[in-house]
Structures are given as C-alpha cells and as structure tokens.
Amino acid sequence: MADQMDEQTQLELEAAAFRRLRDHLRERTDVQNIDLMNLSGFCRNCLSRWYDEAAAERGIDLGKDAAREIVYGMPFNEWKAKYQTEASAEQKAAFAESHKDH
Numbered sequence: 001m002a003d004q005m006d007e008q009t010q011l012e013l014e015a016a017a018f019r020r021l022r023d024h025l026r027e028r029t030d031v032q033n034i035d036l037m038n039l040s041g042f043c044r045n046c047l048s049r050w051y052d053e054a055a056a057e058r059g060i061d062l063g064k065d066a067a068r069e070i071v072y073g074m075p076f077n078e079w080k081a082k083y084q085t086e087a088s089a090e091q092k093a094a095f096a097e098s099h100k101d102h
Contacts, residue, residue, distance in 0.1 A: 022047070026073040029083040038094040047071050 005013075025031075025044055033043035045068070052067035068076040087095070 022071055022073075025071070029079075032085060032087070032091070034087045034091045034095055038091065038098055041098070044068075044071050 025047070033045060036043040037046075048064070048067040048071040051070060052062050052064055055062035055067070065076065072079040
C-alpha cells in the first residue's frame with residue numbers, strides 16, 4: 001500500500017502523525033520525560049532536538065528553545081515549572097541502567 005502512495009501524500013501523513021504524537025505528549029503532562037526515556041529511549045526533548053536538527057538541515061536557524069516550545073506547546077521553563085516532578089531514585093536508577101552504554 002505504501003508503495004502506491006505519492007511522496008506528497010506520504011509527507012502529509014507523516015506530518016499528521018507527528019502532530020498527533022506532539023499533541024498527545026502535550027496532553028499527557030503526567031508522563032515525565034524520564035519515564036519516556038526509560039521506556040522508549042526518547043522524550044519530548046529528543047523530539048524537539050530532532051525538529052531543530054531537521055530545520056537546520058534546511059538552513060533554518062530555529063534553535064533549541066523555539067523547537068522545545070513547538071513540542072511542549074509553551075516555553076520549556078513554563079512547562080517544567082507546571083508539570084515536571086523530581087525524578088525518584090527508581091527512575092534515576094532505571095535511566096542509568098538503560099543508558100550505561102551511551
């Protein structure tokens with residue numbers, strides 16, 4: 001089926017899937033970045049970094065803060081103050097274990 005799709009349609013579907021993921025992560029403020037990292041190996045910060053890198057590849061100087069605001073839906077410091085909690089010892093240990101080869 002994917003081979004029957006033209007490039008523009010594929011691009012639009014990928015963009016729609018990204019927006020849905022971004023919006024889902026904005027809504028799930030109860031899920032901490034460390035939890036995302038521990039379970040999936042990426043978090044909101046990773047997604048914003050990838051967005052910024054994609055912009056840079058196209059000659060757009062977006063920057064880390066602007067990319068984070070796109071992903072978080074607000075300035076990162078505001079999101080952090082509203083929703084980020086201190087990571088537990090268990091979360092930190094799981095992070096250390098999952099990233100010991102990185």
